[in-house]
Amino acid sequence: MKVAVRRQRLPARDRWLAYGLLAPAFCVVALLVGWPLWVIVQMSLRPGRALELGKLLSQPLGAGNFERVLGAPATWAAFAHSAVYTTGTLVPAFALGLVAALLFHRTFPARRWLRSLLLLPWAVPGVIVSISFLWMFDASFGVVNSVLRRLGWLSTDLAWFVDSNTAMIAVILPTIWKSFPFFAITMLAALQSIPATLYEAARVDGATAWQQFVHVTWPGIRGAAMLAVLLNTLWTFREFDIIFASTGGGPAGATETLGILVYREAFGSFRFGTAAALGVVMLVTALGVVAAGYRWLREETR
Amino acid sequence: MTPRWHRYAFAMLAVLLVAIVLFPVYWMLVTSVLPSSIVLSRRPPLLPPLDAVSFAAYAEVFHRRPVLAWMTNSAMVVAGSTVVSLTVATLAGYSLSRFHTPAQRVAAATLLLSKMLPGSLVVVPFFVMFTTLHLTDSLAGLILANVSVGVPFATWMMKGFFDTLPRELEQAAKIDGCNELQALWFVILPLARPGLAACGIYLAIVAWSEFVFARTLVTKPANWLVTVGLQSFVGEYLVEWPALMAAGIVSLLPMFVLFVLLEPFLVSGLTSGAVKQ
Numbered sequence: 001m002k003v004a005v006r007r008q009r010l011p012a013r014d015r016w017l018a019y020g021l022l023a024p025a026f027c028v029v030a031l032l033v034g035w036p037l038w039v040i041v042q043m044s045l046r047p048g049r050a051l052e053l054g055k056l057l058s059q060p061l062g063a064g065n066f067e068r069v070l071g072a073p074a075t076w077a078a079f080a081h082s083a084v085y086t087t088g089t090l091v092p093a094f095a096l097g098l099v100a101a102l103l104f105h106r107t108f109p110a111r112r113w114l115r116s117l118l119l120l121p122w123a124v125p126g127v128i129v130s131i132s133f134l135w136m137f138d139a140s141f142g143v144v145n146s147v148l149r150r151l152g153w154l155s156t157d158l159a160w161f162v163d164s165n166t167a168m169i170a171v172i173l174p175t176i177w178k179s180f181p182f183f184a185i186t187m188l189a190a191l192q193s194i195p196a197t198l199y200e201a202a203r204v205d206g207a208t209a210w211q212q213f214v215h216v217t218w219p220g221i222r223g224a225a226m227l228a229v230l231l232n233t234l235w236t237f238r239e240f241d242i243i244f245a246s247t248g249g250g251p252a253g254a255t256e257t258l259g260i261l262v263y264r265e266a267f268g269s270f271r272f273g274t275a276a277a278l279g280v281v282m283l284v285t286a287l288g289v290v291a292a293g294y295r296w297l298r299e300e301t302r
Numbered sequence: 303m304t305p306r307w308h309r310y311a312f313a314m315l316a317v318l319l320v321a322i323v324l325f326p327v328y329w330m331l332v333t334s335v336l337p338s339s340i341v342l343s344r345r346p347p348l349l350p351p352l353d354a355v356s357f358a359a360y361a362e363v364f365h366r367r368p369v370l371a372w373m374t375n376s377a378m379v380v381a382g383s384t385v386v387s388l389t390v391a392t393l394a395g396y397s398l399s400r401f402h403t404p405a406q407r408v409a410a411a412t413l414l415l416s417k418m419l420p421g422s423l424v425v426v427p428f429f430v431m432f433t434t435l436h437l438t439d440s441l442a443g444l445i446l447a448n449v450s451v452g453v454p455f456a457t458w459m460m461k462g463f464f465d466t467l468p469r470e471l472e473q474a475a476k477i478d479g480c481n482e483l484q485a486l487w488f489v490i491l492p493l494a495r496p497g498l499a500a501c502g503i504y505l506a507i508v509a510w511s512e513f514v515f516a517r518t519l520v521t522k523p524a525n526w527l528v529t530v531g532l533q534s535f536v537g538e539y540l541v542e543w544p545a546l547m548a549a550g551i552v553s554l555l556p557m558f559v560l561f562v563l564l565e566p567f568l569v570s571g572l573t574s575g576a577v578k579q
Contacts, residue, residue: 010401017482018401025394025457026405029412032450036427037419043426051430100319108313116565117320120327123561125511127529128550131536132326135333135543141342143329150345177326185568231417238420241513245533263422267518272426279423286418 043276051272065277074253074261075278081168082257085243086236088172089179094229096176097183102217104184105191115188122181126241133174134161134246161247164254171243171255175236182235183228190224191217223297230293234286258282327554334359334547341544359544360552369549371524372531375441376510377556379527382445384505387452388498394453395460396486400469409457416454421514424450432519439520444527447515452505459504463497464490499567503560510557528553 010018039053044066046059069075104115121129137144139159148154160170194216202212240259243249249256249264256264258278266275333341335355340347363369398406428447429438437443467490475485491498516527526534532553535546561568 010403014401014482015403018397018403019405021393021397022403022405024390025409025453028390028449028453032446033412033416033419033454036424036431036450037415039427039430040423051433053430053434103312103316103319106309106312108309108316110313111316112566113562114313114316114320116562118316118323119565120558120561121323123507123511123557124327124554125513125529127511127513127533128553129326131532131546131550132330134536135547136326136329140344141346141543143346143348146345177323234417238418238422240420240422241511241529244422245513245536259420259422262420263425263514266422266426275423275426279420279426282420282423283418290414290418 040276040279043272044280047273049270049272065273066281069274069277069281074256075258075281077253078256078258078261081255082237082259084168085172085175085239085255085257086233088168089175089236090229090233093176093180093232094183094225096180097228098187098225100180100184101187101191101221104188119181119185121177122179122185124178126178126239127245129174129178130242130245133170133177137161137170137173162251164251167247167251167254171246174242174246175239178242179232179236182232183225186224186228187221190221194220226293226297230290230297233289233293237286237289238282330547330550333544334551336544338542338544357548359542359548362542363545363549366545367531367549368524369528369531369552372526372528373553373556375525376527376529376553378441379444379448379512379516380506380509382441383448383452383509384502386445387449387456387505388502390449390453391456391460391501392491392494392498394457395462396464396490398457398461399464400472409454409461413454413458416451421451421512425514425518428515429518437519439522439525441520441525443519444512444515447519448509448512451512452508456501456505459501460494460497463494463501467493496567499564503564503568506560507557 042056045061045063046056047062047064048056048059050056050059100118104111104118124132136142137160139145139157139162142160144160145154145158148158158166160166198216198220199212202216207215238259239257240263243255243257243260244263247255249260259282262275262278262282265271265278332350335357336350337354337356337358340351340354394409397403398409425447428443428450432438432440432443437446471489471493472482472485475489476482480488511529512527513529513533516530517533520526520530523531523534532546532549535541535549
């Protein structure tokens with residue numbers, strides 16, 4: 001943060017311009033981010049299922065929704081599922097993104113086109129990712145089971161998305177596929193900012209390829225990589241589309257993450273109060289992750 | 303300099319990686335051009351038998367479902383929300399980049415907050431708001447919902463981009479007699495085209511992919527967006543896979559074209575702005 005140093009007051013004319021340009025964005029944020037957040041907090045603190053704001057605000061304040069949510073085993077199960085889903089996606093997606101970034105940092109023919117194709121999964125809507133994987137992992141006619149059977153690794157018709165033992169893996173795989181390009185892009189950009197002279201110096205000193213990676217490459221991309229990890233963790237933690245469109249949280253709640261549970265409470269059971277309370281719990285968790293991650297990030301990038 | 307054969311070896315590796323990564327898209331395409339009799343097999347051929355290739359599934363899905371209407375709805379929401387978000391975010395991003403005000407911290411906090419709010423939760427207050435304003439089942443409502451997601455991130459992205467343009471540009475323009483707004487319009491914005499392109503394509507792809515808002519705030523099938531329409535196939539008792547894959551491929555095409563053509567802008571735009579601090 002190099003901003004804080006210059007702390008003069010802006011001249012009046014510039015102040016008008018600065019805030020004038022910001023005004024539309026301020027309206028959007030106040031109306032479409034701030035106001036919804038306020039409604040969520042109000043809903044979480046009031047009993048009943050009122051959807052009309054007037055009725056809602058006439059209810060007494062209380063922590064009943066939070067008590068109900070924190071006392072429900074489904075909440076803690078969803079917490080566990082979210083943790084497994086997030087880490088299960090993060091680690092392989094990071095590894096794949098790093099490998100892709102290191103490879104595409106080299107020069108080779110048709111690199112620009114191949115890079116576009118490699119990053120394409122990012123542009124595929126979550127719902128369509130789900131549909132594609134549902135079909136590939138179909139029990140009888142799916143290509144994955146067919147290949148596994150041909151290789152002799154599978155003898156039964158494993159229903160990946162329906163079997164409660166494999167459903168979590170089945171929803172993690174498409175999520176990895178959709179999220180690795182983000183890691184690849186950010187780390188590729190960081191790699192390109194490392195000066196080539198550092199590698200020349202390392203080679204002159206007789207460093208091996210591994211030593212170059214540990215002492216030149218990794219320190220150069222660590223900050224960007226950690227930021228990408230943090231952002232992707234937040235993204236996966238609240239991910240909804242892929243799970244909803246494939247298992248819907250099933251079978252028997254095996255893939256019910258917090259994001260899915262919130263939606264089911266709100267639009268399945270119409271318990272908006274508990275849904276909002278659960279959402280606030282989610283938000284506080286995410287804030288905790290960000291606070292921890294921010295400190296860690298500052299130390300890492302120092 | 304890398305030896306020549308090294309470069310071809312890397313190219314081969316890259317082709318292999320891309321082939322593995324794009325297999326799901328390839329498989330959608332293969333399924334969509336084959337008849338059910340071949341597709342519904344316990345040993346589906348990995349390469350499509352060319353004499354069996356037909357586009358019957360495409361004709362069928364367009365005939366039996368309003369895929370084209372869904373895509374038109376999606377396109378309208380994407381166009382509306384991208385234009386609004388980009389305009390608002392460009393002005394705000396420019397202000398944040400050029401003037402140091404307390405708004406910078408607010409903007410950063412808003413960005414983080416909006417990244418943390420799950421869509422499946424935010425949709426509840428939008429549902430309340432739209433029921434009161436009679437905006438449910440309208441594309442205008444969906445545009446507003448998408449703007450709420452787009453503006454915080456796009457603002458930060460544009461700020462990052464404007465940060466890379468030297469301030470001397472405006473000073474020179476002022477010496478030539480421009481006022482601040484003229485300098486922004488005639489000097490800065492033309493130079494910011496790559497950033498605007500990156501930001502626009504980002505916003506468009508996010509809006510095209512959006513699902514929770516579209517599913518919850520719109521109920522009439524005629525008003526569905528393409529993501530909601532395609533998801534509706536899955537719950538059916540007998541999924542017609544070739545038809546579903548055909549619809550999937552068609553719905554991917556617009557964003558794929560946009561992405562492949564503009565991807566260099568996106569990579570440089572993302573990296574000059576959002577990622578670095």
